[in-house]
Amino acid sequence: MGETVGKRVESVTSHDVAAKAGVSQATVARVFSAPDKVAANTQRRVREAAEAMGYVPNAIARSLKSQRTHIVGAVVPADGEYWQSVLSAFSRALAERGEQLLLFSFDDAEHVSDALDSVEQYRLDGLVLASSTIGQEHLVRMRGSGLSVVAFNQPAAGGLVNSVSVDDEAGTSDLARHLLAQGINSAAFVGGVADASTDRSRYRGAATTLAEAGIALPYIEAGAYTYDAGYKAATHILEANDRPDAVMVASDEVAFGLHDGLRSGGIEAPHDILITGFDGLPQAAWAGYDLTTLVQPVRVLVDEAIAIISNSDTHEGEQVRVATGTIRHGRTTRRGIDDHHLSKREDRP
Amino acid sequence: MGETVGKRVESVTSHDVAAKAGVSQATVARVFSAPDKVAANTQRRVREAAEAMGYVPNAIARSLKSQRTHIVGAVVPADGEYWQSVLSAFSRALAERGEQLLLFSFDDAEHVSDALDSVEQYRLDGLVLASSTIGQEHLVRMRGSGLSVVAFNQPAAGGLVNSVSVDDEAGTSDLARHLLAQGINSAAFVGGVADASTDRSRYRGAATTLAEAGIALPYIEAGAYTYDAGYKAATHILEANDRPDAVMVASDEVAFGLHDGLRSGGIEAPHDILITGFDGLPQAAWAGYDLTTLVQPVRVLVDEAIAIISNSDTHEGEQVRVATGTIRHGRTTRRGIDDHHLSKREDRP
DNA sequence: GGTCGCGGTGCGTACGTATTCATTCGTTGT
DNA sequence: ACAACGAATGAATACGTACGCACCGCGACC
Secondary structure, eight states: OOSSOSSOOOOOOHHHHHHHHTSOHHHHHHHHHOGGGSOHHHHHHHHHHHHHHTOOOOHHHHHHHHSOOOEEEEEEESSOHHHHHHHHHHHHHHHHTTOEEEEEEESSHHHHHHHHHHHHHTTOSEEEEESTTSOHHHHHHHHHTTSEEEEESOGGGBTTBEEEEEOHHHHHHHHHHHHHHTTOOOEEEEESOTTSHHHHHHHHHHHHHHHHTTOOOOEEEOSSSSHHHHHHHHHHHHTSSSOOSEEEESSHHHHHHHHHHHHHTTOOTTTTOEEEOSBOOGGGGSTTTOOBEEEOOHHHHHHHHHHHHHOTTSOTTTOEEEEOOEEEOOGGGOOOSSOSSOOOOOOOO | OOOOOSOOOSOOOHHHHHHHHTSOHHHHHHHHHOGGGSOHHHHHHHHHHHHHHTOOOOHHHHHHHHSOOOEEEEEEESSOHHHHHHHHHHHHHHHHTTOEEEEEEESSHHHHHHHHHHHHHTTOSEEEEESTTSOHHHHHHHHHTTSEEEEESOGGGBTTBEEEEEOHHHHHHHHHHHHHHTTOOOEEEEESOTTOHHHHHHHHHHHHHHHHTTOOOOEEEOSSSSHHHHHHHHHHHHTSSSOOSEEEESSHHHHHHHHHHHHHTTOOTTTTOEEEOSBOOGGGGSTTTOOBEEEOOHHHHHHHHHHHHHOTTSOTTTOEEEEOOEEEOOGGGOTTSSSSOOOOSSOOO
16 A cells, blocks of 8 residues: 555646646636636647646636636425425526536425525525425525525525416316316325425415315315325225215325325225326326326426526515426326226225 | 625625624624634624624635534435435434435436535535446545545445445345245346446345245346336236245335236236335335335434444544344235234235 | 728636635633 | 743644636737
8 A cells, every 4th residue: 555655636727737737826726717818829739738637627726716606505405305306496496507506405494594504604506495494584694695596495585585486276277177077075184394485385285176176175184295194194084974976186196195004994095996196206197096196397496596596686586486296197186997987985895 | 805785685795794793704793603702892892783683604615624524425326215204314414413305316327426526526524426337447446536435325436435334144144034034936137227236136145045045036037126127027927837935026116016917817926926125115014015025224324324434533444334124014925814814804805 | 002890819807715824813821 | 930841823834626817929910
């Protein structure tokens, strides 16, 4: 183990390269930031020297000088399948544009504040705030910090900061219409957290549309946007006197739990009950679920968010983009194998 | 320079605060980086001025001076449930230590190189390389760049760079013993990508242990570590002349697909076949699967990785940590539902 | 042929902070 | 009471790069 003689890997700078190539530091800097301003001949000499010395431009110093970090921050909940897919999409989209992604994920609302403290110190080019559990006081604070902020799927943030979100209300409205087309006569709604703005919007879209058909939509709160919460919420359906024809769930992950919870109680979809989700997670396509759900146009939302961030002269609170999702038609609402019309089914053991 | 009187949302620096508080810039800097070196009285004045002006220390400048960014990079595949859980764990662990996480995720191997280019420019405190699809040439290159690198679950990297990984061989060996205890007489192994080092290790552990009991272990390659690949691989089992008693799968996500693929072919676990996975994903605990799997001690691995990175004087290639997982006993290997006595809670059609 | 224009390069400086060194002042030891 | 000392602070500098400005040489235009 004698190849490296001490910690001698230190910091070869543009000055070092300049000396070796026989040019000035400024020229070296230009080679790597504005190549068209340097003669081809000189450029080749510099690049050779840089290569030989293992020179790599220092992005930190560059950022300090240029006041642009090329880093976008993302504050995202640590848990939840949906947020992970959003994060993945952001990472991809930013990489394509040569931007880096600084990740702040948090368990509970407590840590959000700590994360935002750090956010301010790094002079990021932009900041994406995901999760509807971020309080308004944080939004206001970030707005004042001078960087361009965009709230992701947090409808309530509209007017405070830029925001992009899926059209929750239109989404559940579409799903409700789809259920009506299947001939349902009753339904229930399973939400995650009742006072989340997305939860309210999604319920409203469903309830309004069903009301037009004269169908009431009782609300059941699972308590969290998790599989377990959905599994437990199934008992509310199982123990009800008259079982609804369909259950609309506020998120796919909760829907998976509900699906399995109902099955453990002997209720199968779509035979005994119809189920719809929301989000369009990859798992919704898994054969084990094959869930009918509203697929969020994540890529569109992400691109919009990045566009807003890049366009730095957008005044805060002005941009409010809403994208509409599309229905994925899965097994869980596929009627007709053994019953063409809906009626209360008591023929199950 | 003079006092700029007017609307200045941008850049309130330590100099500005110093002027307002009637102290020098050095004192302001000390208040925020070494508070115990400043008199309480002065400190209060400075903090008040800073608060009033909305001063926030500039982490970029700090990093340039101190040569430490407090940012750790992570190169992680964009897809795959397992990697997302690892990422989540890293994010949490780093946040607790006041470090930030710069995320580089990639779709295919092409983009890895681009990502690593960026990695070098930001002078990160450390770098985590996840995914076994990172070529050795990249490892060597990173090793030479002077930052402390640690390979995550990439056994083949041992000796080249620091590495932490789960004990694949011991894991599948344990699972195999568990299966033997269930009385199996035949088995098959479904891998993801045949030439991945983790795939080979996991197969070896299973095959060796089963061989001791006189059981051969044919290898089936799913082609990828995805649900769909597992679903398709099920056909190999379904079409086989004599169906094995058990299938050991190299990853949970593939196991889920296999499970559902077998079910669609009328083969149910554990009634007709036993299934084991590997990784210990949250979904393995979902009632729909309840998969027997080897739970990776992700938190331990992550902590080890961070410890190696923090301990900057560890020479590359010296640290090779291996952690052993624990078996999660799920439904998919629970023999006796139909063989022996069992309290049937519900009948399956 | 002189001046204008322009591509190409060097010099100097600024980005905002951390830290070394020197200086001042109040305190303690004998 | 005087010297020695430590705590507190200010002045100056360095971290590595980008960019404005000045400068130089050379072809073009009138």
